[in-house]
Amino acid sequence: MADWRLINVLVLGIGFMFIFSAFQTCSMVEQTVITDARDAPNSTFTGNGYTSLATIYVVFAAANWIAPSVVALCGPKWSMVLGGFLYLLFIASFLYPMTWALYVGSVLVGIGAAVLWTAQGSFLTLNSDAETVGRNSGIFWALLQSSLLIGNLFSYFELRGATTISDSRRTVLFGVFSGACFLGVLSFVFLRKAPFTSSKEIQNVNISSSGIRTGPGEPNGTEVVNVMEDRPAGPVKALVQSFKLMATKNMLLLSVCFAYTGLELTFFSGVYGTSVSNTKILKDPDALIGICGMFIGAGEIIGGAAFGLLGKRTNRFGRDPIVLLGFLVHTVAFFLIFINIPDIAPIHKTEDVAYFYSVFPNEYVAVLCGFLLGFGDSTFNTQIYSILGFMYPDESAPAFALYKFMQSLAAAVAFFYSDVLMLKWQLLILQVMCVLGSFCFFIVEWGASHLHGPGMYTSID
Structure with missing residues (x-):
């Protein structure tokens, strides 16, 4: 079996x-x-x-x-x-x-x-x-x-x-x-x-909509979580539960972080590769899309392993230091992209240099930025999975539905403006939302830590 x-x-x-x-x-x-x-x-x-x-x-x-x-x-x-x-x-x-x-x-x-x-x-x-x-x-x-x-x-x-x-x-x-x-x-x-x-075998299992385990951790290191029903709840019931949950203070704050993950998902999955390809001053820019994509994947895998699969070791001080690391990594990535990729690159092909005329676009910097985007994305997402499972063990379905809904909606909005906004404005939106999303996450995390005491952290290990 x-x-x-x-x-x-x-x-x-x-x-x-x-x-x-x-x-x-x-x-x-x-x-x-x-x-x-x-x-x-x-x-x-x-x-x-x-x-x-x-x-x-x-x-x-x-x-x-x-x-x-x-x-x-x-x-x-x-x-x-x-x-x-x-x-x-x-x-x-x-x-x-x-x-x-x-x-x-x-x-x-x-x-x-x-x-x-x-x-x-x-x-x-x-x-x-x-x-x-x-x-x-x-x-x-x-x-x-x-x-x-x-x-x-x-x-x-x-x-x-x-x-x-x-x-x-x-x-x-x-x-x-x-x-x-x-x-x-x-x-x-x-x-x-x-x-x-049997019910005894599965009583401690809970898989989110993306297939990654979430659940509250106990001080002794064990985890107690709920099982997803064999027959999923109907959409009307899920919608009602989600709107009730959405009205709570913590979920409203977390929604800012959810939205940020949608915006940066849009950027690294669609806009960044297009911008690199359109920067014709780079060497072999079309092929460089593939290299950047590979390094985005490498960042995702390393971050997911470090903060997800090995979460019991890396989450010992809580989720907020990991989100802070993601904030810093993405801030560095946005700055390097700003000085390395021409402003018009998201919209059409160009042979222009970037913001500083003495700094020419560099292939190695472009690849490094891909890795930083993927690594930072993994830090935010692993900790979102963790905090949702920790705070909403009895309402995991509507909680994750709201997460996916807000993330997807923000991604759609970002794709709509990606075709008309210059790169600097897209990066500014990302940076502002990165600050707001991280700060809102910290508020919720500090509140959860205060209520449940130290050591009450969970991960997707």
Whole structure:
């Protein structure tokens, strides 16, 4: 029984690795690919990458409220097959760019994302118990984050030396992405129904919507958390619970931090890669997107391992020092990007230098900034998972729904303004929200520490 659960977790992680090797790399090169397709001779294509990505996150935010019903109807396994298939349709639409297909695909993948992640959380719960949940969530996290390395490594070799992404090069790129996504969807078909789990085995298990364990820690080091129901709550009930929770002081404060993670998600997953590609004074800028993406993934993996999987050791002084580290890392990253990347780069191609005319864009600084963006993102997200599980053990579903909702909504807003605002204004918005989000997190964390006493910290280990 235990062996089949572990096999299920491995197959689940591999499936997500294939799907997100394709999708996350697709997101990073989307605006560049679309710009080149739009500028091609005799092209009738008028799509916009930022608008497409904004649409994805708007729909994703809204679809979070219907996804539990889909999972209850179809079951976790076939819900993941459905969600993954919608990702495949979106990626395949780039093989022959058509404006209507781009935006229809964006709507479909937004729905697919909500269904896929809700089903994944449920499936991982059913295949875990109190003793294996840490191991299983760690395996899933590692396989998921490796997608950034794999997809961007292929992107680097495929785009190396390219000045534009031609039709033939785009066909190869998205043909491989489509194939990888198909393998991910196919792997879900081989998932087996989880063996029967007694209530004693699962009474201490709780998996968030992203599949990472959360829960309150006790002074003696043990953890007591609640199990996600086998049948997810309906969207109306979840919505009512979420709005009630949203009205509380702590959740309003945390929502500022949630929104910040959405803004910086937009920046590192779409805007930064486009800006690097558009900086033509850099050496081989299109291929550099892949290298930056790999280092974003490396930062995510290292940060996730340090503050998630090894959280009992690194969280001994609480969550606020880790969030403070994330704040400092992102502040340094934003400053280096400001002095390294031209102001107009998020919008169109340029051979300008950055803000200081004596400082020319540098490939090594661009790659370093990618690592800092990924590492800082992991610090914020691991500690958000931790504090939500700690403070809302009996309301984890609406708490995480609010987190995903606010994050997705902020990401959508950021993609809308990314196509019109110069880089300095985007970085200013990020820095202001970084300060506000960190400060609001500190207030909630200090309040929780005061109420529950020292040592009452949890992690996603």
